[in-house]
Amino acid sequence: MNKEDQLIARIQKRLSLRGGGTDRDAGLSLGSGDDACVLRATPGREWVASADAFLENVHFVRRLHPPASIGYKALARATSDLAAMGAKPRSYLLSLALPTRLPKRWLDGFLAGMARAARKFGMGLAGGDTSRAPAIAINLTVLGEVRKGRALLRSGARPGDRIFVTGHLGAAQLGLEIILRRLSGQANLRRYLVPHLHPDPPIALAQWLSRRELPSSMMDLSDGLSTDLDRLCRSSGVGASVREASLPLIRVPDSLVHRGFSIPNLALHGGEDYQLLFTVPARAASRIPPTRDGVRITEIGEIVRGRDVLLISADGKSAPLTPRGWDHFSRTRARPK
Numbered sequence: 288m289n290k291e292d293q294l295i296a297r298i299q300k301r302l303s304l305r306g307g308g309t310d311r312d313a314g315l316s317l318g319s320g321d322d323a324c325v326l327r328a329t330p331g332r333e334w335v336a337s338a339d340a341f342l343e344n345v346h347f348v349r350r351l352h353p354p355a356s357i358g359y360k361a362l363a364r365a366t367s368d369l370a371a372m373g374a375k376p377r378s379y380l381l382s383l384a385l386p387t388r389l390p391k392r393w394l395d396g397f398l399a400g401m402a403r404a405a406r407k408f409g410m411g412l413a414g415g416d417t418s419r420a421p422a423i424a425i426n427l428t429v430l431g432e433v434r435k436g437r438a439l440l441r442s443g444a445r446p447g448d449r450i451f452v453t454g455h456l457g458a459a460q461l462g463l464e465i466i467l468r469r470l471s472g473q474a475n476l477r478r479y480l481v482p483h484l485h486p487d488p489p490i491a492l493a494q495w496l497s498r499r500e501l502p503s504s505m506m507d508l509s510d511g512l513s514t515d516l517d518r519l520c521r522s523s524g525v526g527a528s529v530r531e532a533s534l535p536l537i538r539v540p541d542s543l544v545h546r547g548f549s550i551p552n553l554a555l556h557g558g559e560d561y562q563l564l565f566t567v568p569a570r571a572a573s574r575i576p577p578t579r580d581g582v583r584i585t586e587i588g589e590i591v592r593g594r595d596v597l598l599i600s601a602d603g604k605s606a607p608l609t610p611r612g613w614d615h616f617s618r619t620r621a622r623p624k
């Protein structure tokens with residue numbers, strides 16, 4: 288076996304389906320190991336696919352982020368896009384570019400993290416590719432299934448629909464800021480790192496919403512509420528009105544507020560939450576429970592006519608909610624996100 292074959296064998300071994308899972312469970316007639324995989328479609332369903340790049344020094348920094356978190360998060364953030372469509376995750380293709388002088392320990396940690404995510408989301412490795420590169424580049428293609436014609440789109444929101452989000456907004460960005468400000472050694476802050484290092488997209492909840500046909504539109508929150516809500520509104524050709532007082536904020540120790548952390552700003556603009564943003568027609572809004580599968584669901588506002596996305600403050604004043612979330616192409620300096 289040459290070096291590349293050894294690396295591929297290592298990846299296949301670490302990411303192989305364990306715990307009784309088979310290629311068939313992952314929607315595959317033929318899994319990884321040949322020139323290509325063969326997908327098996329379940330009758331009455333259609334495939335949903337999405338690709339995601341997770342890059343060293345752009346999305347993560349080797350010195351700050353543990354390898355297991357990088358492996359876990361790479362698959363979690365890709366799979367979040369399947370959840371956003373209401374799809375059931377099935378399998379994934381991993382294209383991995385690694386520097387030559389990467390310690391084996393790093394690769395083992397990375398693969399263990401990715402295996403953990405794959406088990407959690409019920410996905411099997413369908414194939415992939417490896418190559419050498421100056422920095423680590425993780426490219427994932429994820430595949431899921433949805434009932435024919437039932438994929439939840441960004442374009443279905445209509446005036447009068449209620450706007451909902453899951454989880455607590457800004458939690459992932461708070462974790463990143465704690466790491467960047469070198470506060471992650473403080474024991475009372477450690478739990479705030481979890482949403483940044485190990486995001487937990489609400490996949491079961493997304494499928495439940497899809498089965499009940501409740502949302503008129505849905506997407507995942509990857510770049511911050513202000514940016515993602517603007518995208519949803521543009522896709523649907525509508526505006527929105529968000530009540531600031533309704534936003535599900537993270538509760539933090541006073542010490543963080545005194546250090547200048549603005550929790551409302553994190554909720555509006557913080558990226559990488561991998562929670563859901565969806566709209567429901569007003570008549571069905573009462574069928575959305577306050578929590579499901581341990582995930583909080585909060586109504587934060589309403590879809591309106593026109594194109595404006597407004598934020599209504601507690602004292603009733605309204606101001607444009609300008610997209611200020613993550614934008615790869617607007618910054619000159621790479622910053623881990």
Ligand SMILES: [Mg+2]
Binds near residue numbers: 371507
């Ligand atoms: Mg998305």
